Amino acid sequence: MELEKLKIIVEKKFPTFDESEPIVALFNPQQISITKTGWQGQGNSLQPADASASLTVELFFDTSLLKAGKSSIEIGSIIGLDSFGSSRLQDVRKYTRKIYQLTEKKSGLGDPSRPPICKLKWGRNTVLFQGVLKQLTKTFTRFLADGTPVRAKLNCSFEEWIPPEFKQKEQNPIDDPIRIVRRGETLTSIAAEEYNDPALWRVIAAANRLDNPRQITPGQRLTVPPL
Template identity: 50%
Template sequence: MALEKLEIEVEGVFLPLKVLFNPEQIQINREGWSQQNGQLVGQNNPSTLTINLFFDTTLPASTSLLTNLVSEAVPSFLLDGWSKYRPEDVRNHTQQIYNLTRKQGKNRPPFCKLTWGRGNVLLSRGFLKSVTKSLTHFLEDGTPVRALLNCTFEEVLDPELEIRIQNPIDDPVRTVKRGETLSSMAMEEFNDPALWRLIADANQMDNPRRLVPGQQLTVPPLRIDRTSGRGA
């Protein structure tokens, strides 16, 4: 089984950015309640995710950009030969992440989604707030081949999501309309069609596909996981 790599999906970029080496630690911070004049006051502040990304093009596990693109189509003995060549400039890997802090034609930074493995969302929507790049090892001609990126991503809050947290369901009873499915209802109620099973379970439906126009269904409240933005 292949090792799952942490990926950064960037808005407007077709392929996700894959890290060379998975981090050993991920720190998530969120400030909630505070005291003001002796009173506890709740705050809906965005969370921040801090992560150190390590890059080293001298190690066997670090393949070149060309290898990343064609490794599945090239015989392994040819890839072994490539590893004997001079290590590439590590900035070929770090620059794409580093550039996420730059203003690129929009009045906001590109949104990012961090995932590690199938379905494991570390940050559903955020932006790279700050990055510190440390180049720590160089070839004789000064080419950097090892780097550490200290990245801080900040969550982008969804106003509609915050409303649903405060008032999860406007009306707990819903009347089925012609052509509706549980998936379409879940999309409308929860903004996620994959949560159709919550409605099916709440109504003890043996056959979720058998909906009758005019049928009344109970829509359960949705508990929100703030880290992923998905229902729990």
């Protein structure tokens, strides 16, 4: 069985994601933690917590390990030659830079004051989490003689993100039409009927905070926000 790598699918233009150019982990993580606060208070004063879920993961990068088990052609693609003809490992920042940039604001998302939403995906159809990269700590642990870093670990903290307009609609649900799911319907077919665009199924999924958009059931009530 082919080894599946953890991928980060980055929002291209709200509400679509660029599945064609994911950020692929150099090595799969050993552990992923997801935290969600469901209730707050004590005893009879418990109230639902209005808190987003968070995911933390440590990603490991080491360009020296890329050489192991590679053919000479493959090795040639990951190392260069200096002026004296000796092999030189790649700067690990080539691999960490794309993740580091996920903390920065990105234009074209409808709201210029936020970074892009990311989907963490491991396996062909398994989305582990969707949110923004809230915090990142990058630690270099191995260097070449000239100071070039070749090993690093990234401690990443992602926070669940829901567009502000959807949060407002959750507080005022009367503003949005409610649709009862009929037998045989999918989010794609509902989006095609409501918006004339099946690709907008993610808008409905986000508005209803669906953990698994592929599993909707007949009789289920869905909020269909206007665009």
